[in-house]
Amino acid sequence: MALIVLKRLLGALPNLFGIVLITFLLTRALPGDPAAFFAGPAGTKEAVEQVREKLGLNKSLPEQFVIYLKDLSRGDLGNALSTGQPVREEIITRLPASLELVLASLLFAVVVAIPLGIAAARHPNSWIDHACRLVTTAGVSLPTFFTGLLLTYLLYFVLGWAPSPIGRLDPYLTAPKTITGLYTLDSLLAGNIPLFIASAKQMILPVLTLGIFVLAPLARMTRASMIAVLSADFVRTARASGLSTTTVLVRYAFRNALLPVVTTMGMVFSFLLGMSVIVEKVFAWPGVGSFALEALVASDYAPVQGFVLTMALLYTLLNLAIDMLYVVIDPRVRLAA
Incomplete structure (x- = not known):
């Protein structure tokens, strides 16, 4: 198991370096001059040059990239010019809000999509199968915004x-003491049930928005995998042996259909990370997505680069977790590795 983890982590390093390089080049290729933006409309040419020199933008691109890599090796993501705070601190502060939204949306999608896909596979061409097709088609057709x-x-x-879409909590309420950064979990740990209900209500609209989109591929994959497995010989043998329908579905059919479903979960998680940027802006959610979007408008390089690198790390860790789930679901994967 440890060897598999080490191989996956080493294999992710070239990808992470490529993401760092591409993000660095793309941010520099964006229109707009951050030095002119932060010097202000009344800033003179000399003032703009002073700001550019202070930001290190007067150096060549290779020099800027080497400096950026040296800062990254020390865990320094730079400073956010729009807030004046270190990007690392901003991301640490805002990331729990984004993770709470993404994880809740994924949980909602899984809870709805998997039973819906199983039911549609058990009764093909029935009303529930048609309902599944309708939901999945609508989910992938409608833009998230x-x-x-x-x-x-x-x-x-x-x-x-639903409450008004004004962020994570009603402005008249006080946020719970920070333990994990997730308001719902922190309020439960503090034993504050009213605060938990209030924070959960604020998540209704953004979670539904994200969840409706990602449950479509999950439901489709569950249905397709279950239809293929339910027609297999070992399922017919299990039914002929007199096993209950629940045992056949859960222990034999669903477990063997789970691998492609888990793979799809990894894919939709990446969709959630990308779509959360727009959803956070629509619902005034103070996560890293809205922070990066505001920095992008202001041509503030460091927050955008820090956001992309953070998302890439999260996706890498998710892929590692999925690889470990493969081993748990199907031990033959460990032998193949």
């Missing part, structure tokens, strides 16, 4: 079932 605005209009403005 449109879904978010539509849900806000229906659930908040028309029906009043």
